[in-house]
Amino acid sequence: MEKIIKKFLNEVNNRNQNEPEFMQAVSEVAETVIPYIVNNDIYYGQNILMRMVEPERVLSFRVAWIDDQEEIQVNRGYRIEMNSAIGPYKGGLRFHPSVNLSILKFLAFEQIFKNSLTTLPMGGGKGGSDFNPKGRSDTEVMRFCQSFMTELFRHIGPNRDIPAGDIGVGSREIGYLFGQYKRLKNEFTGVLTGKGVSWGGSLIRPEATGYGVVYFANQMLKNASKSIKNKSVIISGSGNVAQYAAEKCINLGAKVLTLSDSSGFIFDPDGINIEKLHYIMELKNIKRLRISEYVKKFSKATFYKNKTPWSMKCDIALPCATQNELNEIDAKVLIKNGCFCVSEGANMPSTNNAINLFVKNKILYAPGKASNAGGVAVSGLEMAQNSLRYNWSREEVDERLQSIMKSIHESCLEYGKEKNYTNYVKGANIAGFVKVADAMLAQGVV
Numbered sequence: 001m002e003k004i005i006k007k008f009l010n011e012v013n014n015r016n017q018n019e020p021e022f023m024q025a026v027s028e029v030a031e032t033v034i035p036y037i038v039n040n041d042i043y044y045g046q047n048i049l050m051r052m053v054e055p056e057r058v059l060s061f062r063v064a065w066i067d068d069q070e071e072i073q074v075n076r077g078y079r080i081e082m083n084s085a086i087g088p089y090k091g092g093l094r095f096h097p098s099v100n101l102s103i104l105k106f107l108a109f110e111q112i113f114k115n116s117l118t119t120l121p122m123g124g125g126k127g128g129s130d131f132n133p134k135g136r137s138d139t140e141v142m143r144f145c146q147s148f149m150t151e152l153f154r155h156i157g158p159n160r161d162i163p164a165g166d167i168g169v170g171s172r173e174i175g176y177l178f179g180q181y182k183r184l185k186n187e188f189t190g191v192l193t194g195k196g197v198s199w200g201g202s203l204i205r206p207e208a209t210g211y212g213v214v215y216f217a218n219q220m221l222k223n224a225s226k227s228i229k230n231k232s233v234i235i236s237g238s239g240n241v242a243q244y245a246a247e248k249c250i251n252l253g254a255k256v257l258t259l260s261d262s263s264g265f266i267f268d269p270d271g272i273n274i275e276k277l278h279y280i281m282e283l284k285n286i287k288r289l290r291i292s293e294y295v296k297k298f299s300k301a302t303f304y305k306n307k308t309p310w311s312m313k314c315d316i317a318l319p320c321a322t323q324n325e326l327n328e329i330d331a332k333v334l335i336k337n338g339c340f341c342v343s344e345g346a347n348m349p350s351t352n353n354a355i356n357l358f359v360k361n362k363i364l365y366a367p368g369k370a371s372n373a374g375g376v377a378v379s380g381l382e383m384a385q386n387s388l389r390y391n392w393s394r395e396e397v398d399e400r401l402q403s404i405m406k407s408i409h410e411s412c413l414e415y416g417k418e419k420n421y422t423n424y425v426k427g428a429n430i431a432g433f434v435k436v437a438d439a440m441l442a443q444g445v446v
């Protein structure tokens with residue numbers, strides 16, 4: 001089996017040189033899915049995984065715009081249309097200076113499996129730009145978004161490709177992007193998700209990824225006869241996903257000890273309560289300041305500069321910042337300190353060596369493609385509401401979100417059961433694969 005996997009990965013690597021993040025995501029899937037393919041006649045010999053790792057379409061374009069000093073800036077825009085076997089392409093847009101083809105292809109590839117797990121009809125895609133919104137004025141962000149959409153609009157549509165937010169793309173950016181699309185097409189359609197509630201957005205969409213991460217952790221804990229109540233939780237990030245993961249933990253009676261950003265993390269021994277979290281939300285979302293400001297207001301807290309929070313003792317860890325933020329050494333420290341549950345809010349935050357350690361030590365470990373699927377799931381619900389021209393209540397959307405997270409957990413159990421352990425990596429990969437592979441086989445070689 002090892003030989004078959006190695007041969008496959010060599011072939012993919014030869015075709016995708018210098019794309020380490022993409023290769024990392026493909027390896028993680030290949031390790032669990034290839035053995036399943038080899039043992040299942042309907043998939044064997046169909047070159048099905050090779051077809052899945054090849055994007056259906058890769059778009060790359062120039063985004064020129066003028067900054068506040070009247071200097072001309074040039075960025076690069078992308079959209080990866082990875083797989084449309086079970087529905088139109090769906091996945092976020094990321095604006096961050098680190099954005100490149102490798103990062104977007106890994107995200108688009110993971111999105112295929114994640115979207116399949118939600119049970120909703122959505123294919124996989126991802127896009128973005130190396131534009132950095134940090135430190136830019138609102139007008140600069142608007143001009144950039146308008147220029148970006150002036151090219152992207154011809155490739156997307158409510159039945160073709162429906163982008164959403166991701167790192168650096170929140171409600172402000174979705175607003176500017178939607179405004180420009182509507183102006184260019186002269187159409188008011190559900191072409192983007194994460195819209196404001198008064199103009200086609202869904203209630204609970206901002207909360208959905210973070211809430212979903214905690215709902216999934218809760219399912220894993222329940223299955224192991226444990227509960228989140230009174231547990232200590234460390235969270236990385238302080239953006240959209242981290243904020244609402246923290247909110248849900250607090251509401252369920254857990255103690256949240258840390259949050260972070262790219263400059264370091266804060267540790268509050270008393271726990272971050274709802275009032276303190278609202279201060280952080282204002283700090284990050286409105287004032288757009290750094291997390292270190294927290295310790296000026298709450299003096300018992302400590303700021304650890306340029307550090308990640310994984311050295312702090314906890315029961316549960318929720319990585320909610322970015323890819324590869326938790327390595328093998330961090331995993332060792334977490335396990336040594338008694339952490340027994342890791343539910344990923346970010347995409348691919350744990351390195352493959354860290355994942356192997358979690359699995360080996362029978363940690364309740366949920367890969368992002370399962371545990372952070374709540375965001376895209378509610379995006380799917382936003383699309384449904386747009387088609388119906390109707391809005392569901394907060395309770396209705398939250399109930400559907402909880403039921404989708406539960407059903408993703410059940411799919412993981414179905415395909416990931418091992419002796420005395422549920423391997424959620426294997427479960428998520430195979431369950432996500434089966435639905436897409438069946439659709440691809442039915443649709444012929446295209």
Ligand code: NDP
Pocket residue numbers: 165166167168169170209237238239240241242260261262263320321322323325345346347372373375376
């Ligand atoms: P935001 O832009 O709202 O927040 C990102 C957070 O992560 C910020 O605190 C940011 O710090 C931190 N961060 C970003 N890059 C780095 C880095 N290189 N090192 C350390 N910290 C970093 O993004 P989201 O919360 O939306 O996204 C977070 C993660 O969740 C991403 O992996 C994303 O792909 C994933 N995700 C998001 C979904 C969504 O619905 N938004 C859905 C599913 C997954 P700083 O402010 O200093 O940059």
